[in-house]
Amino acid sequence: MTILLEAQNLSRYFGPNVAVKNIDLTVKRGEILGFLGPNGAGKSTTMKMLSGNLAPDEGQIHINGFDLLSQPKQAKAQLGYLPENPPLYRELTVNEYLQHCARLNQLKGKQLKSAVETVIERCGLGDVQRRLIGQLSKGYQQRTGIAQAIVHNPAVVIFDEPTSGLDPLQIRQIRELIRELANEHSVILSTHILPEVEMLCDRVQIISKGQVMFADSLKALHQQRLNSSLRITLSAPPPLNELQALTNVSSVESVSANQFRILYHPEQDPTENLIASAVSKHWHLQELVREQDSLEDIFMHLIKDDAPLAKVTN
Amino acid sequence: MWCVARLEISRLFLSPFAWIMLALVQFLLAYMFLSHIEYFAQIQGQISAIPGAPGVTEMIIAPLLSNAALVLLLIAPFITMRAFADEHRNHSLPLLISAPLSASQIVLGKYLGYLGFFLLQLVLIALMPLSLLAGSAIDLYQFGVSMFGLFLLVASFLAAGIFLSSLTTQPIIAAVMTFCLLFLLWIIDFAAASAVSGQINWLAWLSLLGHFQPMLAGQINSVDLSFFALFCVVFILMTIRRLDAARLGL
Numbered sequence: 001m002t003i004l005l006e007a008q009n010l011s012r013y014f015g016p017n018v019a020v021k022n023i024d025l026t027v028k029r030g031e032i033l034g035f036l037g038p039n040g041a042g043k044s045t046t047m048k049m050l051s052g053n054l055a056p057d058e059g060q061i062h063i064n065g066f067d068l069l070s071q072p073k074q075a076k077a078q079l080g081y082l083p084e085n086p087p088l089y090r091e092l093t094v095n096e097y098l099q100h101c102a103r104l105n106q107l108k109g110k111q112l113k114s115a116v117e118t119v120i121e122r123c124g125l126g127d128v129q130r131r132l133i134g135q136l137s138k139g140y141q142q143r144t145g146i147a148q149a150i151v152h153n154p155a156v157v158i159f160d161e162p163t164s165g166l167d168p169l170q171i172r173q174i175r176e177l178i179r180e181l182a183n184e185h186s187v188i189l190s191t192h193i194l195p196e197v198e199m200l201c202d203r204v205q206i207i208s209k210g211q212v213m214f215a216d217s218l219k220a221l222h223q224q225r226l227n228s229s230l231r232i233t234l235s236a237p238p239p240l241n242e243l244q245a246l247t248n249v250s251s252v253e254s255v256s257a258n259q260f261r262i263l264y265h266p267e268q269d270p271t272e273n274l275i276a277s278a279v280s281k282h283w284h285l286q287e288l289v290r291e292q293d294s295l296e297d298i299f300m301h302l303i304k305d306d307a308p309l310a311k312v313t314n
Numbered sequence: 315m316w317c318v319a320r321l322e323i324s325r326l327f328l329s330p331f332a333w334i335m336l337a338l339v340q341f342l343l344a345y346m347f348l349s350h351i352e353y354f355a356q357i358q359g360q361i362s363a364i365p366g367a368p369g370v371t372e373m374i375i376a377p378l379l380s381n382a383a384l385v386l387l388l389i390a391p392f393i394t395m396r397a398f399a400d401e402h403r404n405h406s407l408p409l410l411i412s413a414p415l416s417a418s419q420i421v422l423g424k425y426l427g428y429l430g431f432f433l434l435q436l437v438l439i440a441l442m443p444l445s446l447l448a449g450s451a452i453d454l455y456q457f458g459v460s461m462f463g464l465f466l467l468v469a470s471f472l473a474a475g476i477f478l479s480s481l482t483t484q485p486i487i488a489a490v491m492t493f494c495l496l497f498l499l500w501i502i503d504f505a506a507a508s509a510v511s512g513q514i515n516w517l518a519w520l521s522l523l524g525h526f527q528p529m530l531a532g533q534i535n536s537v538d539l540s541f542f543a544l545f546c547v548v549f550i551l552m553t554i555r556r557l558d559a560a561r562l563g564l
Binding site for chain 1: 317318320321324325328329404405406407408409410411412413414415416561562
């Protein structure tokens with residue numbers, strides 16, 4: 001697959017403070033990259049650098065083959081950017097605003113008209129297109145911001161915390177929209193909301209204190225989990241040590257009189273063994289739930305350590 | 315560049331601000347215009363006997379445009395304060411920065427947008443003296459030069475205003491700074507007048523008023539033209555530098 005955005009060795013200092021150090025980043029066509037980190041980790045700084053709003057002190061950025069620093073115009077034409085605060089003009093209507101945005105991105109005449117119509121439809125702005133942006137709800141303003149970023153059909157779209165400050169329904173709609181966008185564009189999504197990343201992204205990059213702690217697919221992230229467990233409910237439970245004695249079980253905790261948590265090594269799954277024993281020994285298995293380490297646990301684990309835990313791969 | 319200018323103009327005219335400003339300036343100047351006419355009508359009988367007496371152009375149009383210059387000096391800061399300070403506060407600057415535009419296109423676009431707005435204002439102002447054509451002859455050449463002078467003056471106000479607007483994130487600070495700078499350059503002439511003659515009078519050379527007054531009298535001096543051109547170019551270049559510097563984080 002073609003690589004649409006590539007950044008190498010990005011560093012940025014604010015005076016003596018290091019905001020971002022040696023960050024590498026690649027996004028392929030049709031991919032959503034989640035850019036994850038706690039507040040103040042350097043997410044927004046990186047997004048600003050990628051969108052040309054801030055020049056990096058070191059490093060290079062290529063967007064669809066154009067160097068952002070030496071060919072800024074060509075590179076920026078391939079780029080849509082939604083900053084943390086959507087760049088809206090409150091005195092314009094949605095339609096006027098999007099027309100100006102398209103014009104700023106060098107669209108003209110018929111092309112401009114159809115681009116604006118398409119984007120209004122895609123972002124569900126049809127009902128509000130004649131209203132002033134200043135009077136719209138936060139959700140619609142955010143959508144207008146997204147529409148602005150994609151009106152010129154860019155190769156790469158960068159969203160900086162697109163769902164902050166929205167209600168759950170709006171968050172869901174915006175997530176669906178982003179998912180849909182990824183069919184044609186590459187998307188970089190910066191966020192600190194973990195379920196969002198789990199739901200949307202193909203790959204994650206976790207940064208903390210300006211450095212990359214983890215960069216791989218979401219699948220690999222899950223394989224990294226530290227231990228795996230099953231939660232079972234038995235209405236006629238055996239003594240604890242009988243469960244403990246089953247093959248591949250590393251330890252057993254009792255949650256309540258009937259509920260147990262069985263820990264095991266990720267490569268040695270005891271589920272089948274357990275079910276067979278439960279049936280043959282009449283433990284009356286009622287519930288069996290596979291408990292996974294949430295992304296949150298992995299995230300917390302990664303950012304707690306100072307040194308990168310995983311080898312950084314792309 | 316033109317798309318930025320267009321955006322600026324449509325934003326100006328979609329807010330009541332621009333309309334109110336056009337209307338109030340017109341009202342103020344119309345009042346002055348009428349009082350000048352009244353004064354001229356009173357003394358017309360007395361001065362008509364004197365050979366080479368000042369005519370309508372000197373007695374009505376020149377003072378009117380001189381007043382107009384002062385009024386425009388007062389309102390220009392409120393228009394230019396929007397240029398960058400307002401965008402910073404609004405967080406809307408990334409829209410322009412991430413668009414495929416260079417810093418100079420953004421700055422020039424905004425500058426042209428505001429210039430377009432003031433051009434309209436000047437046309438409205440020019441209508442008043444032109445209405446005198448209905449009842450009197452006016453010196454169209456002198457009037458033309460005066461209007462051109464007024465245009466150059468406004469262009470300089472805007473260049474300075476845009477630069478000062480790029481220095482701060484508070485629109486009102488930008489407006490106050492612009493007003494102070496322009497007013498200083500306006501009155502710096504007073505100090506220059508009292509300077510000892512024979513010295514190179516650089517204070518007088520800096521004065522915006524000093525370069526505008528000959529044009530009101532119908533003179534086009536290359537010194538004045540180059541002053542205004544230099545003034546605009548320097549401030550626009552500084553604004554472009556400033557915008558680039560913000561990106562570099564200096």
